[in-house]
Amino acid sequence: MRLATWNINGLRARLDFVLHWLKSRQPDIVGLQELKIEEDQFPRRVFEAAGYSTLVHSQKAWNGVAILSRDPMELVTEGLPGQEKYGARLIGARSKELSFLTVYCPNGKSVDHSDFPLKLAWFDGLQAFLEKEHSPHKALVLCGDLNLCPSPKDTWNEKVSKGKIFHTPEERERFQSLIDWGLMDLYRNKYPDEIKYSWWDYRGGAFHLNQGLRIDFLLGTEAIVQRVQDVVIDRDYRKKKDGMTTSDHTPVYVDLCF
């Protein structure tokens, strides 16, 4: 079973690209973030024709998350409880094998911006939600764009960026709280010393220079970790395909022996 996460940066602009990737990689469950589309504009039938059931929690212009699945999943959660006003950023579903949550965490802009404490509060809300509604002793995958670099290995320039947005102790503490609760970073667990990124700025040839960040994650509980075969940061899909423009994020997927 192949599970994936991908911040697509606008579904209308990315639909053909996403379909190309689905056909090529054949994932079973996908968490998508940054749809930037109203729910009633979501191209449900296009995904159904490609073989996927869809669950969507979205809004006009910004944010928006969805779950695509080969087998229909049961919708469990739409929106992070207590944090709904910060946008459509969480959706959760369940299959017979596992619970699957996908999130688009707030960016925060900069440490001195009023969005920064809101970002931290959003993570605190996520932590409280997990503690209340989920168990580290069950099969759970939490994936998405966390908008933070957990360690110096996850950023191209810790020296310059340390203490700045995505690189602060406060954000890293929030990430560590998720780990302490019972989630593992599936990529880092499999590849402790690899330096690979999942996001590169559109500007300044950052992708070509490999000036990236690893901010897109698949986190899993112990029951998931035991089933991991491989974890792939699918860098090839940060490159143009047939003239189609890419997201600034690339997909990340895990193969599980279910």
Added chain:
DNA sequence: ATGTCGGAATTATTCCGA
């Protein structure tokens, strides 16, 4: 080069967010 995108508001240009 504050260098690129996607989307909204408004109608080809500017703004906002990332």
